[in-house]
Amino acid sequence: MSARLQLQRADFVLDVDLQLPGQGITALFGPSGCGKTTCLRSIAGLERAQGQVTVNGHVWQDDASRCWLPTHRRGLGYVFQEASLFPHLSVHDNIHYGLRRTPVARQRVALEQLLELLGIAQLLGRKPATLSGGERQRVAIARALATSPQMLLMDEPLSALDAERKAEVLPYLDRLQAHLDIPVLYVSHALDEVARLASHLVLLRAGRVLAQGATATMLSRLDLPLSQGDTATAVIDARVLAHDAVTHLSTLAFDGGHLRLITPQPPVVGSQRRLRIQARDVSLCLQPPQHSSILNTLSATVQSVREDTPGYAMVAVRTGHTHLLARISQYSAQQLHLETGQSLFIQVKSVALLD
Numbered sequence: 307m308s309a310r311l312q313l314q315r316a317d318f319v320l321d322v323d324l325q326l327p328g329q330g331i332t333a334l335f336g337p338s339g340c341g342k343t344t345c346l347r348s349i350a351g352l353e354r355a356q357g358q359v360t361v362n363g364h365v366w367q368d369d370a371s372r373c374w375l376p377t378h379r380r381g382l383g384y385v386f387q388e389a390s391l392f393p394h395l396s397v398h399d400n401i402h403y404g405l406r407r408t409p410v411a412r413q414r415v416a417l418e419q420l421l422e423l424l425g426i427a428q429l430l431g432r433k434p435a436t437l438s439g440g441e442r443q444r445v446a447i448a449r450a451l452a453t454s455p456q457m458l459l460m461d462e463p464l465s466a467l468d469a470e471r472k473a474e475v476l477p478y479l480d481r482l483q484a485h486l487d488i489p490v491l492y493v494s495h496a497l498d499e500v501a502r503l504a505s506h507l508v509l510l511r512a513g514r515v516l517a518q519g520a521t522a523t524m525l526s527r528l529d530l531p532l533s534q535g536d537t538a539t540a541v542i543d544a545r546v547l548a549h550d551a552v553t554h555l556s557t558l559a560f561d562g563g564h565l566r567l568i569t570p571q572p573p574v575v576g577s578q579r580r581l582r583i584q585a586r587d588v589s590l591c592l593q594p595p596q597h598s599s600i601l602n603t604l605s606a607t608v609q610s611v612r613e614d615t616p617g618y619a620m621v622a623v624r625t626g627h628t629h630l631l632a633r634i635s636q637y638s639a640q641q642l643h644l645e646t647g648q649s650l651f652i653q654v655k656s657v658a659l660l661d
């Protein structure tokens with residue numbers, strides 16, 4: 307998918323060039339007012355930006371050749387912050403409203419599969435007013451997907467939900483991603499959501515693309531603001547090798563070694579899982595640590611070091627082909643004489659399963 311878009315407002319200019327994968331979830335991320343929604347609405351044809359938009363070989367817009375498809379002809383699904391369901395229609399009729407407008411030849415998503423993936427089969431007879439916020443949003447996603455779109459556009463779909471409801475909906479988004487072959491462009495300003503869901507990340511600043519690339523790579527780049535401060539995080543895709551029911555420890559393999567973590571529920575052996583390692587949970591040692599309570603020690607190479615917030619240094623390290631961050635005191639960075647290319651050991655105090 308590619309989009310080159312320019313739009314001028316009185317005090318805001320959008321000028322982006324997006325090259326996105328035709329699969330998985332791509333996050334459009336950045337601070338409030340940077341243009342995420344404007345960008346999404348321009349791709350949808352809800353704003354009249356100038357430029358070119360091509361999705362899966364379909365040209366939605368190309369001003370050079372005077373092509374501009376209206377929204378209803380772009381083959382897209384759109385999910386807003388607040389589920390915009392028809393209040394007088396049942397869940398069944400809301401979903402079928404989208405389905406009826408899709409010619410049979412274009413239907414690629416089986417309705418039963420959609421209901422199953424989003425866990426809404428038992429809600430079909432209900433009216434939107436009787437649903438919880440999380441259920442409403444799942445129905446809104448089903449309605450958008452029922453039209454078998456070329457692309458699903460989601461604008462902060464979880465931001466109106468409290469933490470509990472958000473945690474309830476996230477696994478459904480994981481399942482959609484695993485089972486449906488529809489690329490998603492996902493607007494968010496919550497880094498935890500992006501780290502969990504997105505395989506690709508576009509970082510926006512003041513209407514422009516600051517950087518774009520694989521989420522894992524973007525999160526660990528010291529030249530980007532994502533790696534600053536206490537929330538800096540790395541994500542790793544890993545495979546479950548084993549689970550020990552006695553110790554509750556699971557062992558996962560990634561490109562760089564093995565990690566062990568306590569998992570209350572045994573994960574499926576052989577499954578691919580995404581792990582999060584926060585920079586503040588990684589410490590550095592020049593010698594292999596001995597007799598430590600910390601479960602995970604890996605050998606690594608220093609990639610770069612940068613001053614972080616006052617008193618702290620952020621260190622990018624590589625283990626195998628995997629990039630991690632360590633947030634340590636500046637004092638420690640000086641004591642260890644850290645330099646690029648240096649070999650050392652990292653201790654990982656905490657690893658979390660994200661999906």
Ligand SMILES: Nc1ncnc2c1ncn2[C@@H]1O[C@H](COP(=O)(O)OP(=O)(O)OP(=O)(O)O)[C@@H](O)[C@H]1O
Nearest residue numbers: 315317318336337338339340341342343344345495
């Ligand atoms: N309809 C509009 N008319 C004029 N200016 C607008 C309009 N909608 C948005 N803007 C301005 O355009 C800029 C980008 O807004 P946009 O909503 O795209 O940002 P955002 O990154 O999605 O922000 P948020 O995370 O707060 O939703 C902002 O300066 C905003 O004030």
